[in-house]
Amino acid sequence: MLSETVDPARPATAATGQEQEARARVAELEARFGDPYDPANPMGQHQLLAADEAGEISAAGEAVLDGLNLNADFVPRALGGRLDRLDTLVRVMRQVFRRDVTLGLGYGATTFMAAVNVWTTGDAGQQRRLAEVLLANRKAAVAYHELAHGNDFVRNEFAATPDGAGGFRLNGSKQVINNAGRADVLTLFSRTSDAPGSRSHSVLMVERELLDQARVEVLPRYSSVGVRGCHLAGLSFTDCPVPGSALVGELGQGVELALRSFQMTRSAVPGMAMGAADTALRTVVRFALGRQLYKRSVMDIPHARETLSAAFLDLLISDSLSLTATRAVHLLPEETSVYASAVKYLVPRMLNDAMHDLSIVLGARFYVREGEFGVFQKHVRDLPVLSLGHAGSAACQATIIPQLPRLARRAWFSGDPAPDTLFRPGDDLPELPFGRLTLASGRDGLSASLVAAVDQLPSGTPVELSVHGAALRFMDELRQLQEDALSLSPQDRTALASPASFALADRYAVLLAAASVIGVWRQARGGEDSFLADPSWAAAALHRLGRRLGMRQPDLPDGCEERVREEVLRRFHDRRSYDLYDSPLAG
Amino acid sequence: MTTEIHDLPAESAVHTSESLTVWLVDRIAVYLRRSPGEIDPTVPLAEYGLDSVAALSLCGDVEEDFDLVLEPTVAWDYPTVEALAAHLLEDLAGEVGRR
Numbered sequence: 121m122l123s124e125t126v127d128p129a130r131p132a133t134a135a136t137g138q139e140q141e142a143r144a145r146v147a148e149l150e151a152r153f154g155d156p157y158d159p160a161n162p163m164g165q166h167q168l169l170a171a172d173e174a175g176e177i178s179a180a181g182e183a184v185l186d187g188l189n190l191n192a193d194f195v196p197r198a199l200g201g202r203l204d205r206l207d208t209l210v211r212v213m214r215q216v217f218r219r220d221v222t223l224g225l226g227y228g229a230t231t232f233m234a235a236v237n238v239w240t241t242g243d244a245g246q247q248r249r250l251a252e253v254l255l256a257n258r259k260a261a262v263a264y265h266e267l268a269h270g271n272d273f274v275r276n277e278f279a280a281t282p283d284g285a286g287g288f289r290l291n292g293s294k295q296v297i298n299n300a301g302r303a304d305v306l307t308l309f310s311r312t313s314d315a316p317g318s319r320s321h322s323v324l325m326v327e328r329e330l331l332d333q334a335r336v337e338v339l340p341r342y343s344s345v346g347v348r349g350c351h352l353a354g355l356s357f358t359d360c361p362v363p364g365s366a367l368v369g370e371l372g373q374g375v376e377l378a379l380r381s382f383q384m385t386r387s388a389v390p391g392m393a394m395g396a397a398d399t400a401l402r403t404v405v406r407f408a409l410g411r412q413l414y415k416r417s418v419m420d421i422p423h424a425r426e427t428l429s430a431a432f433l434d435l436l437i438s439d440s441l442s443l444t445a446t447r448a449v450h451l452l453p454e455e456t457s458v459y460a461s462a463v464k465y466l467v468p469r470m471l472n473d474a475m476h477d478l479s480i481v482l483g484a485r486f487y488v489r490e491g492e493f494g495v496f497q498k499h500v501r502d503l504p505v506l507s508l509g510h511a512g513s514a515a516c517q518a519t520i521i522p523q524l525p526r527l528a529r530r531a532w533f534s535g536d537p538a539p540d541t542l543f544r545p546g547d548d549l550p551e552l553p554f555g556r557l558t559l560a561s562g563r564d565g566l567s568a569s570l571v572a573a574v575d576q577l578p579s580g581t582p583v584e585l586s587v588h589g590a591a592l593r594f595m596d597e598l599r600q601l602q603e604d605a606l607s608l609s610p611q612d613r614t615a616l617a618s619p620a621s622f623a624l625a626d627r628y629a630v631l632l633a634a635a636s637v638i639g640v641w642r643q644a645r646g647g648e649d650s651f652l653a654d655p656s657w658a659a660a661a662l663h664r665l666g667r668r669l670g671m672r673q674p675d676l677p678d679g680c681e682e683r684v685r686e687e688v689l690r691r692f693h694d695r696r697s698y699d700l701y702d703s704p705l706a707g
Numbered sequence: 708m709t710t711e712i713h714d715l716p717a718e719s720a721v722h723t724s725e726s727l728t729v730w731l732v733d734r735i736a737v738y739l740r741r742s743p744g745e746i747d748p749t750v751p752l753a754e755y756g757l758d759s760v761a762a763l764s765l766c767g768d769v770e771e772d773f774d775l776v777l778e779p780t781v782a783w784d785y786p787t788v789e790a791l792a793a794h795l796l797e798d799l800a801g802e803v804g805r806r
Binding site: 257376526560562616 | 721734737738740747751752754759760761762763764766767768770771776778779780782783784787
């Protein structure tokens with residue numbers, strides 16, 4: 121009998137069903153968002169800048185997103201939505217952040233962050249209800265933050281006191297909550313026991329309209345440096361009753377639930393925000409091509425040219441790390457805790473650094489709030505919001521620090537490498553395993569894949585040799601990190617650890633980024649994307665990461681930088697995205 | 708900085724709740740920068756200010772010295788030295804039983 125067979129180990133390069141669907145959704149958004157330079161377009165720069173100047177989230181922009189039923193992208197498919205892959209959600213949301221961080225966060229990511237808690241641990245009724253609310257284009261707010269306690273949320277005071285009859289009474293305030301005044305559903309991180317420690321909080325899901333309105337007050341909005349249109353406000357409750365059915369998961373499970381949910385949001389949100397940096401780079405390329413200085417265009421000035429290439433490489437590095445971390449949630453959920461923290465720590469930092477460097481090329485235009493380049497200063501102000509919120513950079517490092525000795529002892533140089541599919545953006549993924557995320561891991565397949573790559577990487581051409589040499593240096597770095605992690609004193613494994621411990625977490629995050637770049641390039645070799653298949657970008661990206669760690673490294677071989685520079689221009693002229701996907705854009 | 712820890716040979720020693728209590732008190736005192744005499748085994752560790760990062764590190768220490776794999780939430784569910792020692796004793800007995 122003749123039958124067609126497909127090699128399951130190596131899926132065909134043709135796009136799978138999931139991949140086709142993701143591309144179609146991205147294209148659908150982009151088509152609706154339209155020309156970014158059209159002053160009449162609600163999703164264009166002109167109008168979004170005007171909304172920002174007015175301190176408002178664009179109502180017309182929100183209407184466009186409603187029309188696309190963007191909330192469906194946050195709702196699991198089993199509940200009637202479109203969410204089946206975290207890396208796809210990142211891609212979709214990147215299109216929104218590309219236009220406006222305020223919409224990305226204020227319309228999108230905030231609702232997703234609130235919802236993840238319910239998808240992770242909510243009961244069937246809560247999940248169904250939340251899906252229903254979101255699919256009707258209504259919002260959810262994630263009310264975790266209390267200014268007095270920052271990221272040390274184990275000490276949060278907002279109380280949901282059990283009333284003895286199965287319900288709770290809410291007392292206290294939450295501050296700087298996105299959409300506090302207009303979300304229909306609130307997920308409230310609440311103290312349910314006076315005892316100190318990590319079993320004294322619970323998450324409640326409440327619907328605003330079911331609350332006793334006399335007992336809830338929306339506090340005045342905060343004005344902020346960036347995302348000025350976001351509705352950041354506080355909520356104050358006075359002895360407000362809620363039924364026991366509001367409890368998400370078990371009583372006292374709040375901290376655990378938060379830490380699980382964070383793994384999804386920390387690995388996904390920075391990659392979404394990359395869209396803003398893409399626009400910033402595009403804006404500066406446009407400027408550099410148009411502006412004449414010293415009788416040539418800025419693009420011909422070597423320093424400017426190199427800055428643009430470097431920003432593109434930072435985007436490719438960020439996307440590689442974001443890709444592996446989001447796919448790891450599906451494929452290696454037990455290992456995600458450190459990867460997610462590494463993304464949330466490193467990606468916003470890299471993007472902010474890249475923005476700063478780009479601002480130097482833009483020169484005085486960077487200071488202008490309107491016109492063709494006005495969008496740049498807005499993104500510069502908006503992007504740092506990514507490093508704030510529920511997990512600041514230092515809090516992410518603090519999540520990594522206590523895990524380093526454990527990984528050093530049990531995982532590095534002994535564990536199995538991550539599966540190849542972790543690095544293949546076009547491959548299908550299994551469902552999100554909400555229940556399988558763990559708070560700490562003893563394994564690290566991503567680092568193991570770096571070690572394995574050293575023996576498997578090709579070394580035929582000078583550029584391939586350069587990648588191979590970099591892989592060797594990063595493997596040495598892992599060995600050094602292992603030694604340093606094992607010799608950390610107990611005091612240096614607490615939240616009050618010395619700066620040296622924080623530096624270790626930084627080096628580890630950079631190393632994971634390097635492992636991601638190597639993995640993505642290896643898997644792209646021979647594939648349909650000729651730029652990703654070429655070792656030039658990987659060599660240049662690793663060189664850049666090596667420089668970040670202060671490594672001594674040889675110069676890049678001839679041709680590498682040119683290849684990257686050409687690609688920066690090609691994607692500008694062809695209107696393609698500055699990330700791993702090379703997606704077509706409206707402008 | 709002194710880190711005097713009563714090292715227990717993990718495999719051969721017969722663990723008792725006393726020996727585990729001494730080990731835990733010594734280790735926790737180092738994290739808290741206090742003397743072991745100040746740690747009351749019946750007082751929740753969070754009351755002494757043991758943060759969640761240190762609590763996770765403590766789990767790592769137990770793993771290293773006793774060759775046990777612990778849930779990272781163990782210090783939350785057994786919040787005092789007394790409770791932790793009892794839990795570890797149980798876990799260690801289980802380990803021996805499996806060998």
